[in-house]
Amino acid sequence: MSDNIARGGQFLVTETKSEDIFTPEDFSEEQIMMRDSVKEFIDREVWPHKDRFEKKDYAFTEETMRKAGELGFLGIAVPEEYNGMGMGFVSTMLVCDYISGATGSFSTAFGAHTGIGTMPITLYGTEEQKQKYVPKLATGEWFGAYCLTEPGAGSDANSGKTKAVLSEDGTHYKISGQKMWISNAGFCSVFIVFARIEDDKNITGFIVENDPENGISLGEEEHKLGIRASSTRQVFFNETKVPVENMLSERGNGFKIAMNALNVGRIKLAAACLDAQRRTVANSVNYANERIQFETPIANFGAIRAKLANMATSCYAGESASYRAAKNIEDRINARIAKSESHQDAELKGVEEFAIECSILKVAVSEDIQHCSDEGIQIFGGMGFSEDTPMESAWRDARIARIYEGTNEINRMLSVGMLIKKAMKGHVDLLGPATKVGEELMGIPSFDTPDYSELFAEEKEMIGKLKKAFLMVAGSAVQKYGPDLEEHQQLLMAAADILIEIYMAESTILRTEKLAKSKGAENVKEQIAMAQLYLYDAVDLVNAKGKEGIASFAEGDEQRMMLMGLKRFTKYTNLPNVIALRETIAAKIVAENNYPF
CATH class of the missing domain: 1.20.140.10 (Butyryl-CoA Dehydrogenase, subunit A, domain 3)
Structure with missing residues (x-):
């Protein structure tokens, strides 16, 4: 593009000036109001009920998601014409950040629905598909889920065995296969399903309504280390009929849809770890100031102070990098829209431009929250190991962040690989x-x-x-x-x-x-x-x-x-x-x- 806007990966070979980056101190008045309303919602509806999430109260997760929908939080990134708020990329990051601090269970449900459950239709759907599904997803009337992973297809997502066979009359596809680790499966209304047509090289995406009478069955809820009240189940399709008009984008375009959805998911996963870090630091220092040993609060001990300083520093760094990248993406999207590109194309290409930074952030911030929560347990000592304090659940919930949206190992290799490809294309010198x-x-x-x-x-x-x-x-x-x-x-x-x-x-x-x-x-x-x-x-x-x-x-x-x-x-x-x-x-x-x- 001719616009003088930063390109993805360019940070490595150019000197960026401080006045050219966006920081959390630059939030607009509207963004600050949105942040405060999200924090108030979490402090009222989620934080006081952490024990219900830890006791696998899936119904409560669904109930809380509906409340979030009523307040408009599920439609932040959805254009206004589909019952959303149509807010910019930074604002969507902001909501994802502060809505995720109290428990990983709700954070996962929110992220799966607003991201990979809704976004593929918003960005790849036809106008008819968007009109039919997105308004219900934006308001929380319906919930979405994303069916990509299979028992034999994890990081190698394009190797899935689920099949889509066109009916003889050409009106629908019959989908058969098994999907696993499907977030929100227990209460979703619509699935984004990836299947292979005939012997196509690449998979194809479909929008599939959740109807048990149409060959869809669910496995039992998975019993997990963390995010315990996030509904996670296997989904089985047995010749599930899907109208041909419910194909998402073009035949064979599913792998591209999946990868671009993951790019957005990666940077938003980084955001979803930030308020969890803030709350972990806050809980840790609260305890350290109250815990008396050797006749003094342990907050006075150098060993504890070093931990608090390191925990806060990693959080501050995560904030700095996440919002820098978010604004770069937003600027790229707006520049494309100004050139008369559709919202769909502008957002897809805007995020794809910064795929390197998305992978970097996913790795860095997910590992920082794990270390932060681990140090939080250490500050609490024996109490940190107890379910009576918030530290052990914070540690368990943090662990999944290094696995989903592409493992950190995959994302590390992707970041360098994508940079080299950009260099070969002449996008970065x-x-x-x-x-x-x-x-x-x-x-x-x-x-x-x-x-x-x-x-x-x-x-x-x-x-x-x-x-x-x-x-x-x-x-x-x-x-x-x-x-x-x-x-x-x-x-x-x-x-x-x-x-x-x-x-x-x-x-x-x-x-x-x-x-x-x-x-x-x-x-x-x-x-x-x-x-x-x-x-x-x-x-x-x-x-x-x-x-x-x-x-x-x-x-x-x-x-x-x-x-x-x-x-x-x-x-x-x-x-x-x-x-x-x-x-x-x-x-x-x-x-x-x-x-x-």
Whole structure:
């Protein structure tokens, strides 16, 4: 596109200015009102009833979903002409964020319905299909579910065996097969079902109404580690008749529908982990301030304060990166609409443009919430292991986030693979910057004393060096293995970890720089400390993963040169005092007895 708007993956080879990113501090008045109404709903209807969710009260999940529908929360992303609110991508992220904090059961039901249950029809359906189904889904009159996974088709989604056979009179398809791990199956009204027609290379999508008299039967509710009141059942189709007009998009387009639905699901899954982190931090500091040991609250102990600081920092970083990407997607969608593209095409292509960032966020934030809840249990000590406190359910609910919407292993490899494909298509120039890095390695390093007088001068220079580290490792790996690189999964995983840390650390620094410019650095010293702390940990990880990657494919002089380059690219001029940074962050959290950022 000719518009001067960021492209997906471009963050790696361009310098982004803080004024060009969107942050949570930039929410409009309307968005703040929406956020507060969602929080009020969760605090009133969900949080006080956590025990009902933990006791597998599926009916209560359905009841609460209907209440969310009555308040309009299920139709945030649905265009107004289909009974939705038609709000922008950032606002849909915001609702997904704050509606997901209390329990993973409700979060999963909400995400499955509004995302993969409704969105495929909104984005791929014909006008007749949208008019028939979307208004009911937007208001909560009907609920949706998504049938992709099969016993033999998980990550390899296109290998499904479910068949769709055209009837002799050509009026309908007969679908037969087995689907598993279907969220909302117990109370849904309509399924998005993927099946193969004849021997097609790719699967096809169908809209299937849930009618037990039409060859549809359900397995028993699955008994799961977490998200216990999320209805999860197997669905069996036995020559289920589906009118030909209920084919979703074109024949053989199902795999593309599934992948694009997952792109949106990935960034919204990241958002769905954020308020869970905020509440985990808040519950942890509440307990630490109340728990007395050795005649003092445990919140005064350095070991506990370090945990609180790290937990808050990862949450702050997740917020920073998630809303940065969300606004990039929204800007891309709006630019396409301004060029007279349909809402469907604009949103599909807008999200697809940032598929790399969606995968990055899915991995980073899902792993952060797992670690955050684990540390929450540790702060609670023995009580954290008890069902009487919210920590053990938070830990159990967090675990699924690393599996669904594509496992984190798949998403790691996808992030690097998609970046390389973008480079090959000319959408992101990796070759030029990678060549310059190679020339820099062969040259003599500068011994000039850098000027770090401006806020974040050294940190931004460090981000630039981390980008060089990625280009060095990934560029050399591509040069060595070419198209066979995808077979070297451990190397791809190491490169992905470097890519993830670059995006997360840069987003955190840019958000904080923007905040400091508007409020004054002295008024946001805790946010500055979090940005510096996150970067410090990111540099360590890049160094470790860089060594791992280099050692896997380079030997002799080449290896020595690359390791010297890695050392140069991960070396601080002024090493930060991370203990002091954590203390600055913890002092604020403990004093306010909450996640205050």
